[in-house]
Amino acid sequence: MKKKLGLSIAAIFCFLTALGQAPTYLNEKLPVEDRVKDALSRMTLVEKVALCHAQSKFSIPGVPRLGIPELWMSDGPHGVHEEQLWNAWDGAGWTNDSCTAFPALTCLAATWNRDMAGLYGRAIGEEARYRNKDVLLAPGVNIYRTPLNGRNFEYLGEDPFLASQMVVPYIQGVQKNGVAACVKHFAVNNQETLRLDINVELSDRALYEIYLPAFKAAVQQGGVWSIMGAYNKVRGEHACHSDLLLNKILKKDWDFDGVVISDWGGVHDTKQGALNGLDIEMGSYTNGLTTESAFGYNDFYMADAYMKMLKEGAVPMSTVDNKAGRILKLIFRTSMNRERPWGSFANEEHHNVARTIAEDGIVLLKNEPVATKQAPLLPLDAGKYKKILVVGENATRNLMDGGGSSTLKVKKNITPLAGLQAMYGDKITYTKGYESGRPLYDRIDEIPSAKTDSLRAVAIRLAKEADIVIFVGGLNKNYQQDSEGSDRAGYGLSFKQDELITGLVAANPKMVMVLISGNAIEMPWIKKVPAVVQGWFLGSETGNALANVISGKVNPSGKLPFSFPVKLEDCGAHSFDATVYPGDKTNVYYKDDIFVGYRWYDTKKIKVLFPFGYGLSYTTFTYGKPVVSAKAMTNEQTLTVTVTVKNTGNVAGKEVVQLYIKDEKSTLQRPVKELKGFEKISLNPGEEKLVTFTIDKSMLSYYNDIKGSWIAEPGKFEAVIGASATDLRGSAEFILK
Template sequence: MKYDHIIKQMTLEEKASLMSGKDFWQTQDIERLGINNIFLADGPHGIRKQAEAADHLGLNESLPATCFPTAATVANSWNTALGEKIGQYLGTEAVAQKVNVLLGPGINMKRDPLCGRNFEYFSEDPYLAGKLAAGYIKGIQSHGISACVKHFAANNQEERRMSIDTIVDERTLREIYLTGFEIAVKEGQTKTVMSAYNMLNGEYTNENIHLMQEILREEWDYDGVVVTDWGGSNDRVAGLIAGNELEMPTTAGETNQEIIQAIKTGKITEDVLDRCVDRLLDLIFTTEEVYNKPYQKEIDVASHHLVAQQVAEESIVLLKNEGNILPLKKGVKVATIGEFAKEARYQGAGSSIVNPTILDNTLDCIAQSSIENIGFEPGFERYGKKNQKKIDKACALAKEADVVLLYIGLDEATEAEGLDRQSMRIPENQRDLLDALYKVNPNIVAILSCGAAVEMPWIHKVKGLLHAYLSGQAGAKAILRVVTGEVNPSGKLAETYPIRYEDTPAYHQFPGKEVSVEYRESLYIGYRYYDTAGINVLFPFGYGLSYTSFQYSDLKVTKDGVTFTITNTGNMAGMEVAQLYVGCQSKAIFRPKKELKGFGKTFLNPGQTKTMTIAFDDKTFRYFNVKTNKWEIEQASYEIMIGASSEDIRLTNTIFIEGTGAPLPYESGTLSSYYSGKVNNVSEEEFEDLLGRKVPVSTWDRSKPLGYNDTIAQCQYAKGAFARFAFGLIVFSHWFLNKIGKRSTANIIMMSIYHMPFRGVARMTGGVVNMPMLDGILMMVNGHFFKGLRHVLKERSKMLKVAKSQ
């Protein structure tokens, strides 16, 4: 151990105290040994350091920081160097605010388009997500502080996220849900990993020995720190055994005592604790070094804002350009319509909310641009309320224009941490506006702002479609620079856009509503499913238009990789993203038709030709064999495809690869859906054949008393009238707040109360409610109101006496 000399000087109580937070955002310090506390702050796309009252929901304002485009946006750049540049700027700002650990990036897979936190994640593809994340991590950690890759692992829904049990087969877990983390750990060298809230195959991720020890520590040789998601600790001792160093936020010493008692009773040995302390001390000391010498305490706000603009420009995706309506021609009269033009939708909601240093306003930017704008009308109410007067005014303005710039998308209350979206549609009042505008002026260019895929049955009513995603504080200007042609769009989709939600692979299995969620679609998420099952999509993975054109030629394949040429055959300089896909031609093991195994982005002037090289790596031909329990290579011919998207394959060749000689992992006769790729509605029996075991019962046992890991929502079945009344009050409050237009407040009830397990009451209140008091609350819930109330009061009195004596 690195810090054995310090650990030997520490008491058992001091060692245990380091294992949970001092408060909401800081670790514990031990002054006599020179161990400082360190600060952890939210920050996937900007620093969210709260100076006043702390929370994990984005309620209280944080210190000003640059709000960069979200991960879902940056992923469309397909530029790992750009990711590293963002990381460097994030790191600079983190140091200026004296942050030691920046809680990001998030790299969970976009299993389903309705996951409420998709705006914070990169992609449906683990290779793309992992490579971008590694860039972020390198950039952040170049300043000596730590990134924190999250949420490890298989956290792909927000509903019941603190207690849902993810049921997934081992091969899918490794190939889809862990590969991005593997790249982040091995290539990014992240110093910190955040464990997810959910259970994985019956065990909380934080306590899951297979995940935390066998894979993370042993296979990937990770020697950094694991921190819980806030309030995500279930059994503190089990988490410690699994190698979790830090529980956040504080529990006012309650779980420290659990660790001490476990050592004193022989449940665990002290060296288990010592190893965790050693790793945490390394994080503390190494991330404090930057603050032991002069460091930059102020940032250049303007230059950071400009970088945010450049990132947004490279991440915007042009999805439709009928009749070359874009870029706008000079002298064209434009009507600007849409509430989002007045107040931009530029970031997500929840723990990633950033208080921007500057916020570009679309109307101000239009006034400063070459666009001949004849006026603005909001056209719709932001949060979905119908308003015919606004539609009428917008139509009157549109009649006078040559082109309508229509700003639409999803609002902040629809895409939020802690909640999943209810549909893939944009709000009805926006669709009504578009219908009305189309009747008076068909020359519509829609500017779409949202963090995930949406249905577009209205797409034939727009001639141009520019998807800005959530483009950060400088997004307004970036969008207009693309609209006017000052910037040639080069973004390509990092996720597939299905025609309708019913076409998605997890449609019948999302979200898990009660005990568990079954990943019956296995490997087939995103383009892996649509390509293999032959499902038509609206826009394929990797798709994006340009104001110029590119020609691919001269593909050469060797055992080391591929080379090919790209020529800009248009009349405008631009960047092109070339994508390497690989498909195994053997049918012995089920696989997607093709999988992304490399990519590159290059800038070309008109007429210019460049040779591109994409190397093969250890992930190009591998698959995870569940019989040998390791990565293997199947001996076969592999099709090598170079494409402008997953559907637009420009060049192909084949290569024969020697295999590792592993036994076949499956009997194809029992897994017909998986061999065909048609997995939209797999039976329970076939899924069990894939898993190799029975699936757990997915519904609550309503006959049992409620316990620590049951949710507040389950109070609807409680024996105690008090609990049922409280549940009714919660439901009514949620309905009433929605009714009066307070959707964000209504969402907080669902996020912070409705889906929270009872243990969260103790874990998230900083010691105000401890576990013995929670026992009393559960007595009340389970029908013993007065007995429970007495227990709560008695335990609270005990807690206050102990606090006074210290």
């Protein structure tokens, strides 16, 4: 239907142009502001209000009378969701909507590779375009504050600079297809517990330094066309109609010219929605995911109730003109853009993209020999082993199923077991080891203890007979795992996996742990397990990517986008009382303030299990001494810091060179150091490269909430070069005059 409508618009335009009567809003050669102004002048109030709320679960109406088409949205962020029924959460039962599953965004962040982010955005944008989706509800950029947050796997880690750098090319890649990216969830949405009502109280410093930068980069550098509001409140206002977030910060300070879309069920008041920056209301009278509405779409807050307020003068008519104008601009950029490409869907090229990103983001956490004078356990040489035992439900489980709105129906699903079998053939034997049950959204599917014990006993017996064991476990998309709608119940592994791992490594010390998760976990067995691979949720090509890294066909180069604390209490959000997480059922107080992730561990001198920015390789790298181009700079100047990096091993590899800035003295307390640059470089054996970073005033600044502005205080700074947040290879001092 949409293609026919698009062609009819083109035909009408050509016909009217020939007659010299084409309306301005149809002329794509004219400035978009002129087109919007002309279309608004032709629209009735009913048509304007209709644009401001849903007409189905995932669409809003256009203006049929004027030939302006509908706007269709799709869930992401790791693939294009299956087609759904018009007014239900059930799948429509199509047979041609099985997508490519790309790696979860934690994996993308772990690549520390801007090129991979652009590749990801382009490919998923092509899939959305092919499916005639105008808005992709992705990516997510909320900050990793606690390892218990059920949606951390959808986000880009604990550091605002890393998230900012990775989100921009993703957005640009998507929008090259004439599909709007919709960055979410704006803002301070860092837990699923009480997510619909919890009110976040935090300082201006935490807001501006930690929780807003990735959104700001999305707007000002990425040019994103839409943003989704969050469920939670911020300082007493629901985020989907927050005067502070939407009017003052997003639209005034950042000059955002796009559309604010509510999360599904995130609107609570007509007047606030009218006045406080919301543009499109989606999914109200539901809980955002499961409960079907008994109301019609005219019952939405921004429908008949809004119309009534407008007619009575309770809210200005200018509000609807502003909202409709923004929505028209989005339609002109997407569904009425006759120049956008056609896209492509679930093809081999996209599967290759998914595998390449997965391989680039897999992190090697530990790789030690089982005995002295032996080589590290990985890469796993097939010639050394006759019997390779694979254990773990995640080796065969469909990990695209469950997890809330990110669940996907996929065309291709290469499981870890399938990938290992393709690599090592009949040397592979498999046993389940544990079981987790069905991916239920609101409760745990209990597994009888007798069954769990039996599965564990079989796995341990087989481990004794094997030459080497590969355990594939971790988290999944079940309730209280990595899933929307619930936070994790604890920091440890569920389904008695810790007991299983301890039993397996006791039976056979040659063991590789493959952790599938979007979160850090507790590792009580870490000293006994010689090799650990952080595998993330890797999408359609999971098995092939893992097998390529485990075998050494691909040298691992991922680095952690968040820290792994030893125990939960080490984390800043869990170092206080329940009011700091998960809150007192009304408010949650961010007493950890700006000290999130490595900023907290540095400041408190807490040793972590695996630090931010950490990841091993099958080769080794040495760093030269960092050199600054000048010993001093002014606010108007920049300087460069350079460092040489050499591959001193025997195989080609990639290294992520990280720049941290340390302020020696400041009026207000600052973190010990902060990430302000990174480059991922490829090096052949013996090859050396020079890496250059440019330092400007913005990289030295912090938000002074007393003055209400960003400031860079004169004084001494250090440019610190590291291979992780704790593996610091050198530094160079300079002065800001």
